[in-house]
Amino acid sequence: MPLTVHQFPCLEDNYGFLARDEATGLAACIDTPEAGAILKALDTLGWKLDLILNTHWHPDHAGGNAEIKAATGATIVGPAEVTRISALDREVKGGDVVMLGETRFEVIETGGHTLGHIAYFDAADAIAFVGDTLFALGCGRLFEGTAEQMWTSLQRLAALPDETTVYCAHEYTASNARFALSVDDDPALKARADHIFALRERGEPTVPTSIGLEKATNPFLRAPRLAERVGVAGEPDYKAFGAVRAAKDVFKG
Template identity: 70%
Template sequence: MSITVHQFPCRTDNYGFLVRDDTTGLAACIDTPEVAPIMRELESLGWRLAYIFNTHWHGDHTGGNAEIQAATGCEIIGPAEVRKNAPLDREVSGGERIMLGDTPFDVMAVGGHTLQHVAYNLPNDHAAFVGDTMFALGCGRLTEGDAPQMWTSLQRLAALPDDTLIYCAHEYTASNARFALTVDDAEALKQRALETFAARERGEPTVPSRLGLEKATNPFLRAPLLAASVGAAGLSDVEAFAAMRKAKDVFAG
């Protein structure tokens, strides 16, 4: 790989991600969930922060923008909606390409959780930072967008190569697994759930995951195949997804 990814916990269930282009030594922070851990990890690594790449505007993704920029002089890049909550220097949207040194990041429009949410795909490194659009065994709530928008976004991510590492922003996998088991009895899911519960008991992260594994076990990507389990038999793919999302919204397990 031409990059190094450094992952660490922030807040109660967020992850922080620092990405370094190994050729030039330039580093970027994917979102800014919490200032102190990010600054501590930068100092420990000895990395020079050149950029913040925001995925969407929510406070647990942009709350550290101003303070980290003041401390490092970095440039902040993200969708225009970031300005609702934090400083932003350069707007990007789906279809654009930005560079971290010699490493290309393709900006993908993946709205649904928020209207202008973006993901950052590294085509040469088979990795994608997806914010709150896709989670391990889950997907984000529709806080602003609607089911058709989110379904389209998930299909856009699902079209990436199966070996793509999916870096989602939260450690929700155990809760997502408990829900998934109520709508899907596939052996692959059962095995993944057991591995997830065991990893969390050991205090180990379940992020990142491989896209191929998500396509085989994530109920939100498999919604059309599982439509009957959420009362959506015979409905369209989008309607099956919407029913799956509503079922998860009220799930209390």
């Protein structure tokens, strides 16, 4: 039976995600940006929370762990780095498997934004929860990792099936689109950007996205094709990615 995902806004620009295994009725929250909003959504839906699945240690992703665990008894699962701000019941790393009822999540190592960042991939339903590694038309800042590490992580995600639905943790897409248009003149990107701006004008979300759509239009996944434009022609692919990421870090549009 399928996995049902409920998405809702948290904080200023985060998204909260609740995922329910329909075979057993058990649910997980992916990260805990805002405990109150998550508990309210659980109550409204009438879902039983079994797991908290953290992608990384940042407070807007693991800061609600203790309050939600106290209210629900859920098991906290995540990378070792989460212990910087929260206790873990189970530590996981790339290659591990987490079961939510009958739903099987593969843990993918996606360090770069933070060193121990991970993603959760449900192959049966083609759903990935990627935290702050990959965004719609963007990627996370390199707060702890290197460009080479982040490029490797993005390639792991890009290797997932094109139809994979990608739940990223922030509504950054309009800003990402403005930057993308500054470094890439691909017609498909222009069409996507116009659609994104229209969605945001109506107050509608741009998340989730898909692996196929990101591979076709996201400048961070397309970085090798942009190498000459960002001044690193002939360099390794991760150097092109690093140049695009550095340009985004100072972009003011």
